[in-house]
Amino acid sequence: MKNLGTFTKLRPPSLLRHLTNASENVFLQAFSQSINWTIYIENGKIIYATHSVEPFDRLERHLRRLSYQVPTLDKEVRAQVRLKFESDTHIPPLMHPEYEAISWLLNEKYLQPTQAALIIQELVKEVIESFILVKEGKYELSLFDGRVPVLSKLSIDKLLVYSQERLQHWRSFAPQITSPFQRPYLLMKADGNHGNLPGIQQKLANWMKGFSLRHLAVIMNQDEVQLTHSLYPYILNGSILLHEPDPPFDKLPKTFDERLKAQIYHHQLNKYQVVDIKELHNKVTPINNVILPITNLVATEEEVQIPPSREENIKYSTTATKPSHNSRKGKPAKNTGKKNYTIVSVDDSPTFLKEISRFLEDENFSVVTINDPVKAVMLIIRYKPDLILLDLHMEGIDGYELCRIIRNNSMFKKTPIIMVTGSKGIVDKVKARLVGASGYLTKPFTRADLLKMVFMHLT
Structure with a gap:
């Protein structure tokens, strides 16, 4: 089975409802405005959905929200997930890297089965919410062999009802x-x-x-x-x-x-x-109970292969994150009584350092730029940054050695260190992890990419 078509006239909700009667394992691929949506359907139920716009940013957001309730999902574990599964290599046709990441978290006991199902549910809801907004595009229906480990099965009809109600709130x-x-x-x-x-x-x-x-x-x-x-x-x-x-x-x-x-x-x-x-x-009507219980969307616990649970849902706490405060670039923050985050960027390229400062100049950070890696350790000790951006390939001392030296100082055991490089190779990522790097940023990157790293490690 391989069906091609367009939905210039056929709306995505109609296409999804049509697939509720599918008795086979089908995956739907839709293409519109340079975005690719992929939706996996088993016996008329959605088991996963994703799209090509920053899938690991989406996963990080939902893992972080769950981390307020599940302490094992701390920022170190989330950074490890990203380093381990986010790559520029070819995506396997039956298992997207973020889905593999959730399976790994489940196997390593960072997540319980009901929590993994909740993460899948929240990811799918966000993707479907964007998919039903598509006006024009092309789609392709294909069969898959069902070897994907099923963590959750979601009702298409209930997902559509939820997503359409959610969009009504946004449109208000x-x-x-x-x-x-x-x-x-x-x-x-x-x-x-x-x-x-x-x-x-x-x-x-x-x-x-x-x-x-x-x-x-x-x-x-x-x-x-x-x-x-x-x-x-x-x-x-x-x-x-x-x-x-x-x-x-x-x-x-x-x-x-x-x-x-x-x-x-x-x-x-x-x-x-x-x-x-x-x-x-x-x-604007306030929304109550916007996070639907798993049982509202999942077909049955037997189908989902999740142990029975009496919990209707995981309720999130209301604990807020630490605030930060604005300061000028390259200068220690003024003492305002509020926490100010300091970011140190080490690179032997003045052009790159200017770009980092430009990206962060309007943000709530004090940015210190260092263009001599040999002097970096002493300046890092002086400024005691909350996060370090470290170029891998510099004259005099490379980023791997500098990261190892910084990590050997007890003051910086927990400080996030983000390796920055122009290389996309998996070997560099593995080496960065071995010397204690918390994350990896590939040049060229956008302001959004940089803020995403800061968001992930400082908040």
């Missing part, structure tokens, strides 16, 4: 908000204050510089729609500015059609409509 924020990957910034007044924003927590304000709404929700351990709901009045009155998503997240479908957005603005301008911010704020 239109036309101001069209994507959960838009990035909010507080509008700074001339006196340096944020203005009268009593409803915004200081911790959230400190992180509202560069992270998307979706990433902020994970940092704050809140539901993303509820977080957006709390920020919405300030977006309406201009106290918070929204930037468009960073690449590659800008390729994902919008929750609200841009053509409708233009029509609404035109309509409002023509009528000189005065917007009652409080009234609009009240129209």
Whole structure:
């Protein structure tokens, strides 16, 4: 079986509903706007879904959210998962690397079966939510042989109902908000204050510089729609500015059609409509119990091959992460009474160091750049950074040796060290791990790639 087609007229929800009657193991591949969606269906139930836009960023977010409840999923384990499974090699046709990573976490006892099923469920929900927004594209249906270890089976009908209801909540924020990957910034007044924003927590304000709404929700351990709901009045009155998503997240479908957005603005301008911010704020209905229990979507526990559990769901705590504070590049932070994160970047290329400073200049970090690797150790001891970016290939001393020296100092046993290199080889990644690296960043990388690493290791 191999079917090809387009959904210029056939909507993705209709295509998925059609597959609920499939008695074979089918995987659906859809292509639209340079994005590839892959959905695995066994006997009419979805066992996994992914798309090509930053799948390991998606996995990291959901593992991090679960880590508030499951201490074994600490940042060291999550970094190990990324180093072990995220690569640029060919993706096996029946097992995506992030799915292999979840299976490994289960086998190594970092996750219980119900927790692994929950992670699969949350990943699938996010992917389906974006998939049903696709307007035009091509698809291909193929059979797979069923050798994939099944961690969860999800009802297509219930997933579609959930995703469509979720999108309705997002559309209630239109036309101001069209994507959960838009990035909010507080509008700074001339006196340096944020203005009268009593409803915004200081911790959230400190992180509202560069992270998307979706990433902020994970940092704050809140539901993303509820977080957006709390920020919405300030977006309406201009106290918070929204930037468009960073690449590659800008390729994902919008929750609200841009053509409708233009029509609404035109309509409002023509009528000189005065917007009652409080009234609009009240129209956004808060969501309760947005994380559906596994049993709401899973067919049966026997089908899923998960031991019976009396827990309806894993409830997340409300513990927030540590705040940070702005400072100028290359200078120690002023003592403001709040935590300021210091990042040291070691590279013998002044051009690269300028690029790092440019990427982080508007963020809540103190950035120290070092272009002489021989002097790096003493300067690192002086500045005591919270995170170190370390180039692998430098004159005088390479990154491997420098990482080993830093790790031998008891002050930096737990400090995240991110290796930076132009090489994509798996050997370099393995060697980096052996000398104690926490992560790996391949040149050239984007600002979003860098912030993702910082988000992963500092928050």
